[in-house]
């Protein structure tokens with residue numbers, strides 16, 4: 001089942017913009033970046049769709065953690081949860097459709 005990633009996702013009343021950025025990993029050593037003040041998530045354009053899927057789950061968890069959990073998750077915990085959720089969704093046959101992300 002394909003799930004389309006929308007260019008704007010609502011989290012607790014905040015509209016979070018999702019978009020690609022080039023060479024993100026070169027600058028930050030990561031494939032995604034959550035920018036809370038700007039309410040946006042940048043994803044490295046060059047990575048595979050499966051890597052994008054895990055990365056967007058990771059970055060959305062940062063926003064959920066920030067909004068509902070006082071930003072208490074450590075980076076390693078965020079990574080572990082994102083990997084678990086990604087694996088669960090893939091095993092359920094879910095794929096993300098990135099065609100609306102620019």
Ligand SMILES: [Zn+2]
Pocket residue numbers: 058062075078
């Ligand atoms: Zn992170």
